[in-house]
Structures are given as structure tokens and as C-alpha cells.
Amino acid sequence: MSSYLDTLLNRQFAIAQGDAEPLPLPKFDTYTICNLRGDIGKTSLAFNLSYLADDILAVDACPQCNLTYFFDNDYLNNVHLTIYDMLLPAFVPGLGTASHVAKKISATNEFFEGKNSFYIPSDTQLYVLPSQVSNAIFQAKTITGTQQTEIVDAMLFSLRDNLIREMKDTKTSRCIIDTSPFFSGATHLALHACDALIVPVRTDQQSINSLSLLMKTLSDPASEFRRNMPSDQHCPKIQMIVLTHCGWSTVPGSRNRPNQQTKVYVEKVLDIIRQYITFFTSPDPLNHLLLLDDFLGTGRISSAKSKPIELLSEGESLTINRVRTEVNASVRKVQNQLKFIHSCIF
Ligand SMILES: Nc1ncnc2c1ncn2[C@@H]1O[C@H](COP(=O)(O)OP(=O)(O)OP(=O)(O)O)[C@@H](O)[C@H]1O
Numbered sequence: 198m199s200s201y202l203d204t205l206l207n208r209q210f211a212i213a214q215g216d217a218e219p220l221p222l223p224k225f226d227t228y229t230i231c232n233l234r235g236d237i238g239k240t241s242l243a244f245n246l247s248y249l250a251d252d253i254l255a256v257d258a259c260p261q262c263n264l265t266y267f268f269d270n271d272y273l274n275n276v277h278l279t280i281y282d283m284l285l286p287a288f289v290p291g292l293g294t295a296s297h298v299a300k301k302i303s304a305t306n307e308f309f310e311g312k313n314s315f316y317i318p319s320d321t322q323l324y325v326l327p328s329q330v331s332n333a334i335f336q337a338k339t340i341t342g343t344q345q346t347e348i349v350d351a352m353l354f355s356l357r358d359n360l361i362r363e364m365k366d367t368k369t370s371r372c373i374i375d376t377s378p379f380f381s382g383a384t385h386l387a388l389h390a391c392d393a394l395i396v397p398v399r400t401d402q403q404s405i406n407s408l409s410l411l412m413k414t415l416s417d418p419a420s421e422f423r424r425n426m427p428s429d430q431h432c433p434k435i436q437m438i439v440l441t442h443c444g445w446s447t448v449p450g451s452r453n454r455p456n457q458q459t460k461v462y463v464e465k466v467l468d469i470i471r472q473y474i475t476f477f478t479s480p481d482p483l484n485h486l487l488l489l490d491d492f493l494g495t496g497r498i499s500s501a502k503s504k505p506i507e508l509l510s511e512g513e514s515l516t517i518n519r520v521r522t523e524v525n526a527s528v529r530k531v532q533n534q535l536k537f538i539h540s541c542i543f
């Protein structure tokens with residue numbers, strides 16, 4: 198087995214025990230969780246990392262509203278301003294701006310009691326934002342002179358500028374943005390609203406394809422992202438790729454060895470990191486890949502109760518869709534992995 202894989206697995210073993218050395222990474226205030234594929238763990242990570250950060254603004258930029266549901270199970274009946282109300286005035290002339298959009302999480306999720314954490318709810322209306330954004334940018338580009346630059350910048354940085362105001366209002370110092378699996382619209386704006394990216398990749402080939410697509414989006418001059426750059430050429434770097442749904446060998450004596458599937462995807466992801474290392478926040482590929490075990494029943498219970506994994510204990514059970522589900526024995530390991538990811542970003 199190659200030495201880089203050994204280094205990575207030894208570190209994962211230390212992380213599982215809760216005694217790994219922190220990685221030598223720069224830290225940022227605002228991260229976007231993004232990869233152009235669904236069901237890979239973006240929202241689960243956004244929810245659990247939001248819990249681990251004590252004062253945070255968590256932003257739901259996905260029209261499915263899954264993160265919003267984690268924070269408020271009754272959000273459909275609770276009338277409030279959403280991210281759509283906040284963004285639309287930047288693209289449709291004549292609309293008044295929406296402010297004080299953030300809501301305190303502890304008001305609707307008891308597990309966040311005592312934390313100065315807020316969230317910006319999403320809205321299914323966000324599904325129509327892509328056409329509004331692209332029409333408005335197209336129109337703006339017909340304007341001649343320096344005004345064009347100012348107008349396009351204001352559009353591309355509309356989410357960033359709104360979040361700066363909301364963070365000031367809520368006295369939060371950190372921000373995590375959850376995105377949809379699609380680039381156009383809110384995800385595009387979320388790439389310009391953050392300092393760096395967290396990229397979940399599931400252990401399957403489609404996730405590798407979507408990682409390649411994301412890297413192309415960030416790097417290819419012909420991509421929609423690169424063709425519409427703001428005047429300062431802002432492009433977020435990647436802080437961390439989190440390989441989700443990892444499994445480990447159950448062969449006796451093979452402790453700390455990934456199963457074959459996990460091993461294959463560790464190698465594929467490391468190849469891509471090496472190829473695009475200038476798009477990462479440090480020059481060492483090994484600083485940018487962390488493994489997160491398959492949550493199994495623990496994840497199902499966390500979702501069903503909107504309860505952060507950090508607060509679950511082994512053996513806790515719940516009947517979900519008539520199936521008795523339990524928090525797995527490996528919950529401590531997953532908690533340590535999540536805490537380590539948190540320590541690498543804030
Ligand atoms: N290691 C893991 N990391 C993240 N999610 C995991 C992991 N293991 C299992 N899961 C499960 O995988 C599912 C991931 O769903 P999640 O909603 O977080 O994905 P998503 O990327 O946000 O999807 P979408 O693009 O549809 O919004 C959840 O049911 C979660 O419990």
C-alpha cells in the first residue's frame with residue numbers, strides 16, 4: 198500500500214480516537230458546501246457542522262428546503278422571509294430590499310438551546326431563480342461603460358452582501374451555506390458569497406464525475422462560472438473534500454483498513470486533488486481529504502428527530518416507517534470525525 202494512503206489511514210485512525218493533530222490549514226469565516234450531485238451529504242454536513250459551531254449563520258440555498266426543515270419542522274406554516282425574498286431585489290428592479298431575514302435556530306429546534314446560531318430559510322421559489330439571474334446578467338451586459346461592471350458585481354455578490362448584513366445584525370461570526378446539486382442560480386451566487394468550499398463526495402462513480410464537473414466549473418474559461426466573473430475575479434478555493442458513506446473492512450485483523458470500494462474512491466479523489474492542487478487552500482493534497490463513515494441508522498435517527506449527531510448516544514432507538522432503527526455502536530467514531538472536520542474549517 199502506498200505511503201500517502203498509509204498516512205491518510207493512520208490519521209483517520211487517530212481522528213476516530215479523538216486524538217488527531219489539527220491540519221495546518223488557513224481558516225475562513227464563510228464556507229459553501231457544494232458538489233453538483235444530490236444525496237451525497239451536503240445538508241447532513243451543513244446541519245451537523247452548524248451545531249458544532251457555536252455562533253453561526255446557516256444558510257439554506259437549496260430549493261428543496263431540507264436544511265430549513267432540520268431547523269424548523271413546521272416552516273411551511275410559519276410565515277417568514279426567505280433567501281428568495283432576500284435575493285430577488287438584486288435581479289428584479291423596483292422591489293424593496295428584505296432585511297432581518299435570519300431566524301434564531303433555538304426558537305424552533307430545542308437542540309440549539311443556548312447557542313447564538315441563526316439560519317436563513319429557503320423557499321421552493323428558488324427553483325425559478327436561475328432564469329432570473331441569467332436574464333438579469335444578460336441584460337446588464339448590454340450596458341456599456343463602467344456601470345456594467347458595477348451592476349454585474351452587485352448581482353454576483355448579492356448573496357455575499359446580504360449575508361454580511363445579516364451576520365452583523367445577528368452578531369454571528371461564521372457562516373455555512375448549503376447548496377442544491379445544480380450550478381445555476383443560488384449555487385452560483387453561493388460560490389461568490391464564500392471564502393472557501395467544503396465538497397462532499399460519496400463513494401460512488403457519479404460523485405467522482407460531479408467532482409470533475411465542479412473542478413471544470415471552477416477552472417475552465419468556457420464554464421458558466423468563469424464566463425461571468427466579477428471584476429476582482431473572485432474564485433473560492435477548496436478547503437476540504439469529505440468522502441462520505443465510507444465503509445471499513447470487516448475481515449479479522451484488518452483494523453483501520455477501508456473496504457475495497459472506499460479505497461478505490463480515496464485514490465480517485467486524491468488523483469483529482471493532485472491534478473487541481475492550485476484550487477485548494479494549501480499545497481499538500483493530504484491536507485484536503487477526510488473520510489466520514491456511513492452514518493447508517495445514526496443518520497436516519499438524526500434526520501427523523503432533527504437532532505445533531507453529536508447529541509445521539511449508542512443504542513438510542515426510534516421506529517421510523519415501522520422499522521425499529523438504532524444509533525449505531527460507531528456513533529462515537531462519527532462524532533469524532535465530524536468534530537475533526539469542524540476543527541479544520543473554524
Ligand atoms: N457519511 C455520511 N455523510 C453524510 N450523509 C450520510 C453519510 N452516511 C449516510 N448519510 C446519509 O445520506 C443522506 C444524505 O442526504 P443529504 O440530504 O445530506 O444529501 P444532500 O447532498 O444534501 O442531497 P440533496 O442534493 O438532495 O440536497 C442522509 O440520509 C444521511 O443520513
Ligand SMILES: [Mg+2]
Pocket residue numbers: 239240241259263264375376
Ligand atoms: Mg441537501
